Amino acid sequence: MAAPxxxxxxxxxxxxxxxxxxxxxxxVMPGEKLALIGxxxxxxxxxxxxxxxxxRIDGGHIEVEGEQLYHMEREGSxxxxxxxxxARMRQKIxxxxxxxxxxxxxxxxxxxxxxxxxxKGTPRAAAEKRAMxxxxxxxxxxxxxxxxxQLSGGQKQRVAIARALALSPKxxxxxxxxxxxxPELVGEVLNVMRKLAAETDMTMLLVTHEMGFAHDFADRVxxxxxxxxxxxxxPDDIFRxxxxxxxxxxLKKIIAAGHRV
Amino acid sequence: MTAWSGYLDLxxxxxxxxxxxxxxxxxxxxxxAFLAGLGRLSRFFAVRALATVYIEFFRGTSIFVQLFWAYxxxxxxxxxxxxxxxxxxxxxxxxxxxxxxxxxxxxxSIGKEQYEACTALNLGRWQGMRHVILPQAFLVMLxxxxxxxxxxxxxxxxxxxxxxxxLTFQAQVVRAQTGNTLVxxxxxxxxxxxxxxxxxxxxxxxxxxxxxxLDGVRV
Numbered sequence: 001m002a003a004p005x006x007x008x009x010x011x012x013x014x015x016x017x018x019x020x021x022x023x024x025x026x027x028v029m030p031g032e033k034l035a036l037i038g039x040x041x042x043x044x045x046x047x048x049x050x051x052x053x054x055x056r057i058d059g060g061h062i063e064v065e066g067e068q069l070y071h072m073e074r075e076g077s078x079x080x081x082x083x084x085x086x087a088r089m090r091q092k093i094x095x096x097x098x099x100x101x102x103x104x105x106x107x108x109x110x111x112x113x114x115x116x117x118x119x120k121g122t123p124r125a126a127a128e129k130r131a132m133x134x135x136x137x138x139x140x141x142x143x144x145x146x147x148x149x150q151l152s153g154g155q156k157q158r159v160a161i162a163r164a165l166a167l168s169p170k171x172x173x174x175x176x177x178x179x180x181x182x183p184e185l186v187g188e189v190l191n192v193m194r195k196l197a198a199e200t201d202m203t204m205l206l207v208t209h210e211m212g213f214a215h216d217f218a219d220r221v222x223x224x225x226x227x228x229x230x231x232x233x234x235p236d237d238i239f240r241x242x243x244x245x246x247x248x249x250x251l252k253k254i255i256a257a258g259h260r261v
Numbered sequence: 262m263t264a265w266s267g268y269l270d271l272x273x274x275x276x277x278x279x280x281x282x283x284x285x286x287x288x289x290x291x292x293x294a295f296l297a298g299l300g301r302l303s304r305f306f307a308v309r310a311l312a313t314v315y316i317e318f319f320r321g322t323s324i325f326v327q328l329f330w331a332y333x334x335x336x337x338x339x340x341x342x343x344x345x346x347x348x349x350x351x352x353x354x355x356x357x358x359x360x361x362x363x364x365x366x367x368x369x370s371i372g373k374e375q376y377e378a379c380t381a382l383n384l385g386r387w388q389g390m391r392h393v394i395l396p397q398a399f400l401v402m403l404x405x406x407x408x409x410x411x412x413x414x415x416x417x418x419x420x421x422x423x424x425x426x427x428l429t430f431q432a433q434v435v436r437a438q439t440g441n442t443l444v445x446x447x448x449x450x451x452x453x454x455x456x457x458x459x460x461x462x463x464x465x466x467x468x469x470x471x472x473x474x475l476d477g478v479r480v
Contacts, residue, residue, distance in 0.1 A: 052380065052381050053380060054377050054380055054381070087383055087385070090380070090381075090383040091383060094381065095381040097374065097377070097378070097381075099374055101374040101375065101377060101378035101381075102378075103375070103378070103393050103397075104397065104475055105396045105397050105400075105474075105475060107474075114382070114384075114392060114393075115382035115383065115384060118384055118385075118388050118392065119382070119383045119384060119385075119388075147474035147475065149474070149475060150474075163382070164381070164382075167382065167383065
């Protein structure tokens with residue numbers, strides 16, 4: 001069996017007195033598509049943010065591709081990672097945000113080419129060629145020169161996906177990427193993600209409230225509650241035959257709220 | 262009538278000095294504003310402390326005293342400055358201190374999500390600042406920079422006290438020679454006002470130019 005690409009070991013994280021993650025452990029295999037579901041405040045978004053180094057951990061260890069994320073080995077012992085180490089580790093990971101976080105002062109093309117040119121030294125011509133390929137993939141080749149403010153939410157999110165892909169990360173994190181969209185725009189973003197899942201062997205972690213999509217998309221579903229993984233398994237098992245009482249009541253509430261499973 | 266045109270010439274020469282002071286002082290102020298404004302946001306305590314001391318000192322003491330220091334005290338310490346250099350130095354450092362707080366406030370007004378996008382795209386701190394945060398923050402700074410530049414323009418009149426022949430100085434010369442206060446001071450009143458109008462017109466144009474596309478209106 002191959003080695004996991006992400007190994008989370010007994011992570012804890014608090015915001016003030018609120019313990020968001022409480023000794024969380026999980027493993028992700030290369031190429032795996034993982035859906036993280038659970039009530040808000042359960043810690044599912046926090047673990048994505050921690051993997052992207054947007055939040056620091058209070059305790060525990062994370063390994064990405066066999067290397068410590070927040071620690072470095074020095075003379076046989078683990079010390080906190082330097083900014084340089086973090087920057088190197090971040091190359092492996094990309095993230096798409098709920099609110100897109102596009103750069104409003106740059107056109108679509110520049111949004112995508114900025115990071116490859118700055119962080120990898122990619123020449124402009126090559127970066128633009130790659131950006132156009134990605135825009136083509138997300139169906140927005142005609143919007144290359146548009147400003148973000150001219151795009152719909154769904155288009156913005158597809159640009160954000162292209163922007164993250166431009167750095168060719170091995171792991172992609174999707175943090176509620178359709179939650180801020182009007183219902184009729186959700187489909188176009190999900191389609192891009194489906195395509196991505198089918199055409200690449202990228203490892204994908206997805207925090208979502210779209211249970212139907214999670215069911216079709218994921219190889220494995222993790223149900224989070226109060227900073228812990230309460231139940232995990234194949235989508236069919238989790239959605240059709242949840243074993244834990246908390247999973248059952250969460251899914252019941254979600255279905256009652258009108259979400260399709 | 263010929264006498265008046267001679268005096269007008271004098272005043273226009275003064276206007277030139279005032280414009281020169283304003284432009285050069287603004288450039289220095291801008292440089293100081295970014296140095297100290299970003300310095301206040303530094304990770305390093307020493308840099309933050311230095312920036313804070315500069316800002317508090319130059320905001321907290323009078324431009325008049327600063328000018329006299331630049332012109333009369335620095336020579337004692339071995340730095341000989343021309344009146345113009347002393348004027349630019351005092352004006353630039355003084356207004357720069359105010360503008361530094363504008364830079365800091367504008368940078369801090371940019372949303373957390375922009376910084377997070379920078380991290381997720383693995384941009385370094387300075388890369389993110391230079392390409393993502395500052396271009397957006399600059400637009401926030403502009404209206405207040407306009408105020409600062411107009412303040413600087415008006416503060417240039419203090420240089421007449423170190424015998425630099427600016428607008429105010431020349432008006433006083435005319436007043437002394439003709440005994441007429443109304444005409445020279447009405448003239449420079451109008452010139453100061455027009456210069457201030459030019460500044461606010463210029464920054465507004467710049468603002469419009471830089472904000473094109475940001476609101477979704479196609480350029």
